[in-house]
Amino acid sequence: MVHRTARTGLRLTHAQRQRCFGLLRSAGDVWSCALEINGWRRRRGDAPAAGYQELCRLLAQSGPGTFGELDSTGARSVLRRYSDAWFSAAARRKAGAVEVRFPRRRRSLMPIRWYHGTFGLEGCRVRLPVARGYPPLLLRLARLVPYPAATVRSVTLLFADGRLWIDVTAELPVATYPADQQPDPDRVAGVDLGIIHPFAVATRDGHALLVSGRAIRAEHRLHLADTKGRRRATARRAPSKGQRGSRRWRKTRRRARLIGGRHRRRTRQALHEAAKTVVGWAVDHRIGTLTVGDPRDVLDVQAGRRHNLRLRQWQIGRTLQILQDKAALAGIRVHLVDERGTSSTCPHCGKKITKPSGRTMACRHCQFAGHRDLATAFTIAARTPGSAITTCTPIAAQVVTHRRAGRRLPGVATARRDPRRPPPRAAAGGSVGRRRPAPPLISGRESLAHTRGRGSTTSPDLNR
Ligand SMILES: [Zn+2]
Helix, strand or coil: CEEEEEEEEEEEEEEHHHHHHHHHHHHHHHHHHHHHHHHHHHHHCCCCCCCCCHHHHHHHCCCCCCCCCCCCCHHHHHHHHHHHHHHHHHHHHHHHCCCHHHHHHHCCCEEEEEECCCCCCEECCEEEEECCCCCCEEEECCCCCCCCCEEEEEEEEECCCCEEEEEEEEECCCCCCCCCCCCEEEEEEEEEEEECCEEEEEEEEEEEEEEHHHHEEEEEHHHHHHHHHHHHHHHHHHCCCCCCCCHHHHHHHHHHHHHHHHHHHHHHHHHHHHHHHHHHHHHHCCCEEEEEEEEEHHHCCCCCHHHHHHHHHHCHHEEEEEEHHHHHHCEEEEEEEEEECCEECCCCCCCCCCCCCEEEEEECCCEEHHHHHHHHHHHCCCCCCCCCCCCCCCCCCEEEEEEEECCCCCCCCCCCCCCCCCCCCCCCCCCCCCCCCCCCCCCCCCCCCCCCCCCECHHHHCCC
Protein backbone atom coordinates (compact mmCIF):
# COMPACT_ATOMS: atom_id res chain seq x y z
CA MET A 1 0.00 0.00 0.00
CA VAL A 2 1.16 3.55 -0.75
CA HIS A 3 -0.32 6.92 0.13
CA ARG A 4 -1.05 9.46 -2.57
CA THR A 5 -2.34 13.01 -2.30
CA ALA A 6 -4.20 14.99 -4.95
CA ARG A 7 -4.82 18.72 -4.63
CA THR A 8 -8.05 20.12 -5.97
CA GLY A 9 -9.42 23.63 -6.10
CA LEU A 10 -12.81 24.63 -4.73
CA ARG A 11 -15.87 26.21 -6.29
CA LEU A 12 -17.23 28.33 -3.46
CA THR A 13 -19.85 30.91 -2.79
CA HIS A 14 -18.75 34.02 -0.94
CA ALA A 15 -20.28 32.74 2.31
CA GLN A 16 -18.58 29.34 2.02
CA ARG A 17 -15.29 31.06 1.36
CA GLN A 18 -15.66 33.16 4.48
CA ARG A 19 -16.45 30.08 6.55
CA CYS A 20 -13.38 28.25 5.19
CA PHE A 21 -11.19 31.20 6.10
CA GLY A 22 -12.84 31.25 9.52
CA LEU A 23 -11.84 27.61 10.05
CA LEU A 24 -8.25 28.21 8.89
CA ARG A 25 -7.99 31.27 11.12
CA SER A 26 -9.29 29.29 14.12
CA ALA A 27 -6.68 26.63 13.35
CA GLY A 28 -4.06 29.40 13.35
CA ASP A 29 -5.37 30.36 16.81
CA VAL A 30 -4.94 26.78 18.03
CA TRP A 31 -1.34 26.83 16.80
CA SER A 32 -0.70 30.18 18.47
CA CYS A 33 -2.19 28.89 21.73
CA ALA A 34 0.22 25.95 21.73
CA LEU A 35 3.10 28.39 21.18
CA GLU A 36 1.83 30.71 23.88
CA ILE A 37 1.36 27.99 26.50
CA ASN A 38 4.85 26.69 25.91
CA GLY A 39 6.19 30.25 26.09
CA TRP A 40 4.69 30.61 29.60
CA ARG A 41 5.99 27.22 30.65
CA ARG A 42 9.50 28.04 29.46
CA ARG A 43 9.50 31.31 31.41
CA ARG A 44 8.30 29.48 34.53
CA GLY A 45 10.93 26.79 34.03
CA ASP A 46 8.33 24.02 33.54
CA ALA A 47 8.54 21.13 31.10
CA PRO A 48 6.97 22.04 27.72
CA ALA A 49 3.61 20.61 26.66
CA ALA A 50 4.55 18.86 23.43
CA GLY A 51 2.97 15.40 23.59
CA TYR A 52 -0.14 14.98 21.48
CA GLN A 53 -2.17 13.53 24.38
CA GLU A 54 -1.18 16.35 26.70
CA LEU A 55 -2.06 19.02 24.12
CA CYS A 56 -5.42 17.34 23.49
CA ARG A 57 -6.12 17.43 27.25
CA LEU A 58 -5.40 21.15 27.26
CA LEU A 59 -7.72 21.58 24.27
CA ALA A 60 -10.51 19.71 26.09
CA GLN A 61 -10.04 21.99 29.10
CA SER A 62 -10.54 25.05 26.91
CA GLY A 63 -14.16 23.95 26.41
CA PRO A 64 -16.50 24.24 23.43
CA GLY A 65 -16.69 27.47 21.45
CA THR A 66 -13.11 28.61 22.15
CA PHE A 67 -12.09 28.19 18.52
CA GLY A 68 -15.23 29.28 16.73
CA GLU A 69 -16.54 26.86 14.14
CA LEU A 70 -13.51 24.58 14.29
CA ASP A 71 -14.46 21.15 15.62
CA SER A 72 -12.25 19.18 17.98
CA THR A 73 -10.99 16.68 15.34
CA GLY A 74 -9.82 19.57 13.16
CA ALA A 75 -8.22 21.32 16.13
CA ARG A 76 -6.48 18.08 17.15
CA SER A 77 -4.94 17.81 13.66
CA VAL A 78 -3.23 21.17 14.31
CA LEU A 79 -1.99 19.88 17.67
CA ARG A 80 -0.72 16.73 15.93
CA ARG A 81 1.19 18.96 13.51
CA TYR A 82 2.64 20.96 16.40
CA SER A 83 3.63 17.84 18.31
CA ASP A 84 5.29 16.27 15.26
CA ALA A 85 7.22 19.47 14.51
CA TRP A 86 8.33 19.74 18.15
CA PHE A 87 9.57 16.16 18.44
CA SER A 88 11.31 16.17 15.06
CA ALA A 89 13.13 19.38 16.08
CA ALA A 90 14.04 17.80 19.43
CA ALA A 91 15.38 14.67 17.72
CA ARG A 92 17.45 16.66 15.27
CA ARG A 93 18.85 18.89 18.01
CA LYS A 94 19.79 15.81 19.99
CA ALA A 95 21.59 14.50 16.91
CA GLY A 96 23.75 17.61 16.95
CA ALA A 97 21.94 19.99 14.58
CA VAL A 98 21.82 22.93 17.02
CA GLU A 99 20.58 25.34 14.34
CA VAL A 100 17.20 23.53 14.21
CA ARG A 101 14.62 25.44 16.25
CA PHE A 102 11.38 24.46 17.90
CA PRO A 103 8.18 25.78 16.33
CA ARG A 104 7.95 29.44 17.23
CA ARG A 105 6.30 31.30 14.37
CA ARG A 106 2.65 32.28 14.58
CA ARG A 107 0.57 31.65 11.48
CA SER A 108 -2.64 33.42 10.67
CA LEU A 109 -3.95 30.44 8.66
CA MET A 110 -3.10 26.82 9.43
CA PRO A 111 -4.00 23.79 7.29
CA ILE A 112 -6.60 21.51 8.89
CA ARG A 113 -6.73 17.77 8.31
CA TRP A 114 -9.71 15.53 8.92
CA TYR A 115 -9.28 11.79 9.09
CA HIS A 116 -11.43 8.99 7.74
CA GLY A 117 -14.88 8.87 9.27
CA THR A 118 -15.11 12.54 10.19
CA PHE A 119 -15.78 13.97 6.72
CA GLY A 120 -17.99 12.99 3.82
CA LEU A 121 -16.86 12.78 0.20
CA GLU A 122 -19.19 11.99 -2.65
CA GLY A 123 -18.40 12.87 -6.25
CA CYS A 124 -17.53 16.56 -6.35
CA ARG A 125 -19.03 17.25 -2.92
CA VAL A 126 -17.14 17.25 0.34
CA ARG A 127 -18.71 17.73 3.76
CA LEU A 128 -16.35 19.14 6.36
CA PRO A 129 -17.16 18.66 10.04
CA VAL A 130 -17.77 21.80 12.09
CA ALA A 131 -18.35 22.41 15.77
CA ARG A 132 -21.71 21.41 17.25
CA GLY A 133 -24.47 23.96 16.71
CA TYR A 134 -23.21 25.26 13.36
CA PRO A 135 -24.83 24.44 10.00
CA PRO A 136 -23.02 21.72 8.00
CA LEU A 137 -20.28 22.92 5.63
CA LEU A 138 -20.75 21.41 2.17
CA LEU A 139 -18.18 22.40 -0.45
CA ARG A 140 -17.94 21.76 -4.16
CA LEU A 141 -14.63 20.52 -5.55
CA ALA A 142 -13.29 21.84 -8.85
CA ARG A 143 -12.74 18.32 -10.16
CA LEU A 144 -13.47 14.73 -9.33
CA VAL A 145 -11.05 13.11 -6.91
CA PRO A 146 -8.87 10.70 -8.94
CA TYR A 147 -9.13 7.92 -6.33
CA PRO A 148 -11.91 5.45 -5.53
CA ALA A 149 -14.02 6.78 -2.65
CA ALA A 150 -13.26 3.73 -0.47
CA THR A 151 -9.51 4.43 -0.53
CA VAL A 152 -9.69 8.06 0.68
CA ARG A 153 -8.14 8.38 4.15
CA SER A 154 -8.04 12.10 4.88
CA VAL A 155 -8.85 15.55 3.51
CA THR A 156 -6.92 18.73 4.27
CA LEU A 157 -8.22 22.25 3.89
CA LEU A 158 -5.43 24.74 3.21
CA PHE A 159 -4.61 28.13 1.77
CA ALA A 160 -1.64 28.22 -0.61
CA ASP A 161 -0.50 30.47 -3.47
CA GLY A 162 -3.39 32.83 -2.84
CA ARG A 163 -6.13 30.18 -3.12
CA LEU A 164 -8.10 27.73 -1.03
CA TRP A 165 -7.43 24.05 -1.75
CA ILE A 166 -8.46 20.61 -0.58
CA ASP A 167 -5.80 17.90 -0.44
CA VAL A 168 -7.29 14.43 -0.67
CA THR A 169 -5.05 11.60 0.56
CA ALA A 170 -5.80 8.01 -0.43
CA GLU A 171 -4.24 4.67 0.40
CA LEU A 172 -3.72 2.86 -2.87
CA PRO A 173 -2.60 -0.71 -3.54
CA VAL A 174 0.63 -1.21 -5.50
CA ALA A 175 -0.13 -2.03 -9.14
CA THR A 176 -0.50 -5.68 -10.05
CA TYR A 177 0.29 -7.15 -13.46
CA PRO A 178 -0.50 -10.29 -15.43
CA ALA A 179 2.07 -13.01 -14.72
CA ASP A 180 4.15 -12.45 -17.85
CA GLN A 181 4.08 -8.66 -17.78
CA GLN A 182 5.23 -7.77 -14.29
CA PRO A 183 8.45 -5.78 -13.83
CA ASP A 184 11.49 -8.00 -13.43
CA PRO A 185 13.79 -6.80 -10.60
CA ASP A 186 16.80 -8.12 -12.53
CA ARG A 187 16.10 -5.80 -15.43
CA VAL A 188 17.91 -2.63 -14.43
CA ALA A 189 17.82 0.83 -15.97
CA GLY A 190 20.11 3.71 -15.01
CA VAL A 191 18.55 7.16 -14.65
CA ASP A 192 20.51 10.37 -15.08
CA LEU A 193 18.81 13.52 -13.83
CA GLY A 194 19.54 16.82 -15.50
CA ILE A 195 18.21 20.22 -16.47
CA ILE A 196 18.12 19.91 -20.26
CA HIS A 197 16.96 16.33 -19.91
CA PRO A 198 15.12 15.86 -16.59
CA PHE A 199 15.36 12.11 -17.11
CA ALA A 200 17.74 10.16 -19.32
CA VAL A 201 17.14 6.44 -18.88
CA ALA A 202 19.22 3.61 -20.35
CA THR A 203 19.21 -0.15 -19.90
CA ARG A 204 22.19 -2.46 -20.29
CA ASP A 205 20.58 -4.07 -23.33
CA GLY A 206 20.50 -0.92 -25.40
CA HIS A 207 17.03 0.57 -24.85
CA ALA A 208 16.93 4.22 -23.84
CA LEU A 209 14.49 7.01 -23.07
CA LEU A 210 15.34 10.67 -23.30
CA VAL A 211 12.91 13.24 -21.84
CA SER A 212 13.56 16.79 -22.95
CA GLY A 213 13.05 19.49 -20.33
CA ARG A 214 13.72 22.53 -22.46
CA ALA A 215 10.11 23.68 -22.13
CA ILE A 216 10.37 23.58 -18.33
CA ARG A 217 13.61 25.56 -18.43
CA ALA A 218 11.99 28.10 -20.75
CA GLU A 219 9.07 28.44 -18.33
CA HIS A 220 11.52 29.13 -15.49
CA ARG A 221 13.37 31.75 -17.52
CA LEU A 222 10.24 33.49 -18.74
CA HIS A 223 8.87 33.57 -15.22
CA LEU A 224 12.10 35.07 -13.94
CA ALA A 225 12.12 37.73 -16.65
CA ASP A 226 8.44 38.47 -15.97
CA THR A 227 9.00 38.76 -12.25
CA LYS A 228 11.94 41.10 -12.74
CA GLY A 229 9.88 43.33 -15.02
CA ARG A 230 6.94 43.38 -12.65
CA ARG A 231 9.16 44.18 -9.67
CA ARG A 232 10.75 47.05 -11.53
CA ALA A 233 7.37 48.44 -12.56
CA THR A 234 5.82 48.23 -9.09
CA ALA A 235 8.83 48.98 -6.87
CA ARG A 236 7.77 52.59 -6.32
CA ARG A 237 4.53 51.44 -4.68
CA ALA A 238 6.43 49.49 -2.03
CA PRO A 239 6.05 50.90 1.47
CA SER A 240 9.15 52.26 3.15
CA LYS A 241 10.54 50.42 6.12
CA GLY A 242 8.26 50.38 9.13
CA GLN A 243 5.33 51.72 7.09
CA ARG A 244 2.10 49.89 6.46
CA GLY A 245 1.60 49.06 2.78
CA SER A 246 -1.15 50.75 0.77
CA ARG A 247 -4.19 48.91 -0.53
CA ARG A 248 -2.70 49.18 -4.00
CA TRP A 249 0.48 47.52 -2.75
CA ARG A 250 -1.51 44.69 -1.20
CA LYS A 251 -3.15 44.07 -4.58
CA THR A 252 0.27 44.06 -6.25
CA ARG A 253 1.54 41.52 -3.76
CA ARG A 254 -1.52 39.36 -4.24
CA ARG A 255 -1.07 39.41 -8.01
CA ALA A 256 2.59 38.39 -7.63
CA ARG A 257 1.57 35.55 -5.32
CA LEU A 258 -1.02 34.26 -7.77
CA ILE A 259 1.43 34.38 -10.68
CA GLY A 260 4.10 32.64 -8.61
CA GLY A 261 1.60 29.94 -7.68
CA ARG A 262 0.62 29.42 -11.29
CA HIS A 263 4.27 29.08 -12.26
CA ARG A 264 4.85 26.50 -9.52
CA ARG A 265 1.79 24.52 -10.54
CA ARG A 266 2.87 24.52 -14.18
CA THR A 267 6.39 23.27 -13.51
CA ARG A 268 5.17 20.71 -10.99
CA GLN A 269 2.64 19.37 -13.48
CA ALA A 270 5.33 19.13 -16.16
CA LEU A 271 7.65 17.24 -13.78
CA HIS A 272 4.85 14.84 -12.86
CA GLU A 273 4.15 14.17 -16.52
CA ALA A 274 7.83 13.59 -17.21
CA ALA A 275 8.13 11.12 -14.31
CA LYS A 276 4.96 9.38 -15.46
CA THR A 277 6.54 8.96 -18.91
CA VAL A 278 9.60 7.36 -17.33
CA VAL A 279 7.62 4.94 -15.17
CA GLY A 280 5.30 4.07 -18.07
CA TRP A 281 8.30 3.36 -20.26
CA ALA A 282 9.88 1.23 -17.53
CA VAL A 283 6.67 -0.79 -17.15
CA ASP A 284 6.51 -1.30 -20.93
CA HIS A 285 10.07 -2.64 -20.89
CA ARG A 286 9.41 -4.72 -17.74
CA ILE A 287 12.15 -2.91 -15.82
CA GLY A 288 11.94 -3.73 -12.12
CA THR A 289 14.84 -1.64 -10.82
CA LEU A 290 15.64 1.99 -11.51
CA THR A 291 19.08 3.08 -10.38
CA VAL A 292 19.14 6.84 -10.04
CA GLY A 293 22.31 8.90 -9.85
CA ASP A 294 21.83 11.28 -6.93
CA PRO A 295 23.49 14.60 -7.79
CA ARG A 296 22.67 16.35 -4.53
CA ASP A 297 26.21 16.05 -3.14
CA VAL A 298 27.47 17.95 -6.15
CA LEU A 299 24.98 20.74 -5.48
CA ASP A 300 26.56 21.71 -2.16
CA VAL A 301 29.46 23.21 -4.07
CA GLN A 302 29.04 26.96 -4.61
CA ALA A 303 28.76 27.43 -8.35
CA GLY A 304 28.33 31.18 -8.61
CA ARG A 305 25.27 33.40 -8.67
CA ARG A 306 23.88 32.39 -12.03
CA HIS A 307 24.50 28.68 -11.87
CA ASN A 308 23.21 28.54 -8.30
CA LEU A 309 19.89 29.94 -9.51
CA ARG A 310 19.77 27.40 -12.31
CA LEU A 311 20.35 24.59 -9.84
CA ARG A 312 17.74 25.94 -7.44
CA GLN A 313 15.14 26.05 -10.21
CA TRP A 314 16.00 22.48 -11.10
CA GLN A 315 14.15 21.21 -7.96
CA ILE A 316 16.16 18.04 -7.79
CA GLY A 317 14.74 16.83 -4.49
CA ARG A 318 11.19 17.16 -5.79
CA THR A 319 12.08 15.41 -9.06
CA LEU A 320 13.51 12.48 -7.12
CA GLN A 321 10.53 12.34 -4.80
CA ILE A 322 8.05 12.33 -7.68
CA LEU A 323 9.93 9.57 -9.47
CA GLN A 324 10.19 7.45 -6.31
CA ASP A 325 6.48 7.87 -5.56
CA LYS A 326 5.36 6.87 -9.03
CA ALA A 327 7.80 3.96 -9.17
CA ALA A 328 6.56 2.69 -5.77
CA LEU A 329 2.97 2.73 -7.03
CA ALA A 330 4.02 0.78 -10.13
CA GLY A 331 5.95 -1.77 -8.06
CA ILE A 332 9.39 -0.71 -9.31
CA ARG A 333 12.36 -0.49 -6.95
CA VAL A 334 14.43 2.70 -6.93
CA HIS A 335 18.07 2.80 -5.81
CA LEU A 336 19.89 6.06 -5.22
CA VAL A 337 23.61 5.86 -5.97
CA ASP A 338 26.46 8.34 -6.03
CA GLU A 339 26.75 9.75 -9.51
CA ARG A 340 30.22 11.23 -9.00
CA GLY A 341 32.34 10.83 -12.12
CA THR A 342 29.66 9.16 -14.24
CA SER A 343 29.48 12.00 -16.73
CA SER A 344 33.23 11.75 -17.36
CA THR A 345 33.47 7.99 -17.77
CA CYS A 346 33.27 6.22 -21.10
CA PRO A 347 30.38 3.72 -20.93
CA HIS A 348 32.10 1.52 -23.51
CA CYS A 349 35.61 1.05 -22.14
CA GLY A 350 35.15 2.57 -18.66
CA LYS A 351 38.12 4.93 -18.97
CA LYS A 352 38.21 8.46 -17.62
CA ILE A 353 37.59 11.13 -20.26
CA THR A 354 37.00 14.85 -20.08
CA LYS A 355 33.39 15.84 -19.51
CA PRO A 356 31.94 16.99 -22.84
CA SER A 357 30.66 20.54 -23.03
CA GLY A 358 27.98 19.72 -25.61
CA ARG A 359 25.50 16.87 -25.74
CA THR A 360 27.75 14.37 -27.54
CA MET A 361 30.29 12.33 -25.64
CA ALA A 362 33.27 11.03 -27.59
CA CYS A 363 35.97 8.75 -26.22
CA ARG A 364 39.48 8.94 -27.59
CA HIS A 365 40.39 5.50 -26.24
CA CYS A 366 37.77 3.40 -28.01
CA GLN A 367 36.08 5.63 -30.62
CA PHE A 368 32.76 5.59 -28.73
CA ALA A 369 30.49 8.50 -29.54
CA GLY A 370 26.96 8.93 -28.27
CA HIS A 371 24.56 11.04 -26.28
CA ARG A 372 26.18 12.33 -23.11
CA ASP A 373 23.18 11.91 -20.78
CA LEU A 374 22.40 8.42 -22.05
CA ALA A 375 26.05 7.43 -21.64
CA THR A 376 25.87 8.69 -18.05
CA ALA A 377 22.65 6.75 -17.42
CA PHE A 378 24.34 3.66 -18.82
CA THR A 379 27.28 4.05 -16.43
CA ILE A 380 24.88 4.66 -13.51
CA ALA A 381 23.05 1.40 -14.30
CA ALA A 382 26.34 -0.44 -13.61
CA ARG A 383 26.43 1.01 -10.09
CA THR A 384 23.26 -0.77 -8.98
CA PRO A 385 23.97 -2.19 -5.50
CA GLY A 386 24.28 -5.96 -5.65
CA SER A 387 24.33 -6.06 -9.43
CA ALA A 388 26.57 -8.63 -11.07
CA ILE A 389 27.82 -6.27 -13.75
CA THR A 390 31.36 -5.20 -13.00
CA THR A 391 32.87 -4.93 -16.45
CA CYS A 392 31.31 -2.80 -19.12
CA THR A 393 29.71 -4.60 -21.99
CA PRO A 394 29.74 -3.09 -25.45
CA ILE A 395 26.62 -1.09 -26.19
CA ALA A 396 24.40 -2.80 -28.73
CA ALA A 397 22.46 -0.83 -31.31
CA GLN A 398 20.40 1.56 -29.24
CA VAL A 399 16.69 2.19 -29.54
CA VAL A 400 16.18 5.69 -28.20
CA THR A 401 12.66 6.90 -27.38
CA HIS A 402 12.28 10.67 -27.29
CA ARG A 403 9.68 12.43 -25.19
CA ARG A 404 9.12 16.02 -24.16
CA ALA A 405 8.25 17.28 -20.70
CA GLY A 406 5.95 20.25 -20.26
CA ARG A 407 4.13 20.04 -23.56
CA ARG A 408 1.12 21.76 -22.04
CA LEU A 409 3.12 24.83 -20.99
CA PRO A 410 2.01 28.02 -22.72
CA GLY A 411 3.89 28.85 -25.89
CA VAL A 412 5.09 25.30 -26.41
CA ALA A 413 4.64 24.25 -30.01
CA THR A 414 5.57 21.07 -31.82
CA ALA A 415 9.27 20.41 -32.31
CA ARG A 416 11.21 22.69 -34.61
CA ARG A 417 12.52 19.60 -36.34
CA ASP A 418 9.11 17.97 -36.62
CA PRO A 419 8.28 17.66 -40.34
CA ARG A 420 4.54 17.82 -39.59
CA ARG A 421 4.86 21.19 -37.92
CA PRO A 422 2.59 23.80 -39.53
CA PRO A 423 4.32 26.89 -40.99
CA PRO A 424 5.07 29.62 -38.40
CA ARG A 425 2.39 32.20 -37.68
CA ALA A 426 3.10 35.73 -38.84
CA ALA A 427 4.90 38.01 -36.34
CA ALA A 428 3.71 36.77 -32.98
CA GLY A 429 5.82 39.49 -31.38
CA GLY A 430 6.92 37.36 -28.48
CA SER A 431 3.43 37.11 -27.02
CA VAL A 432 1.92 33.70 -26.53
CA GLY A 433 -1.45 35.20 -27.36
CA ARG A 434 -4.80 34.71 -25.71
CA ARG A 435 -4.82 32.19 -22.90
CA ARG A 436 -6.35 28.93 -24.01
CA PRO A 437 -7.15 25.74 -22.14
CA ALA A 438 -4.42 23.12 -22.20
CA PRO A 439 -4.55 20.96 -25.34
CA PRO A 440 -5.27 17.26 -24.79
CA LEU A 441 -2.25 14.97 -24.78
CA ILE A 442 -2.21 12.96 -28.00
CA SER A 443 0.17 10.05 -27.73
CA GLY A 444 0.84 9.90 -31.48
CA ARG A 445 2.22 13.44 -31.67
CA GLU A 446 5.72 12.95 -30.35
CA SER A 447 8.95 14.50 -31.44
CA LEU A 448 10.66 12.59 -34.20
CA ALA A 449 14.08 14.09 -33.51
CA HIS A 450 16.89 11.64 -34.30
CA THR A 451 20.00 11.35 -32.20
CA ARG A 452 23.15 11.55 -34.22
CA GLY A 453 26.09 9.33 -33.45
CA ARG A 454 27.04 5.73 -33.71
CA GLY A 455 24.43 3.08 -33.30
CA SER A 456 21.50 5.37 -32.54
CA THR A 457 18.21 4.85 -34.27
CA THR A 458 14.74 6.06 -33.56
CA SER A 459 12.29 3.60 -32.14
CA PRO A 460 10.59 1.79 -35.03
CA ASP A 461 7.10 2.32 -33.63
CA LEU A 462 7.56 6.06 -33.94
CA ASN A 463 8.24 5.87 -37.66
CA ARG A 464 4.70 4.94 -38.51
ZN1 LIG B 1 35.91 4.53 -24.36
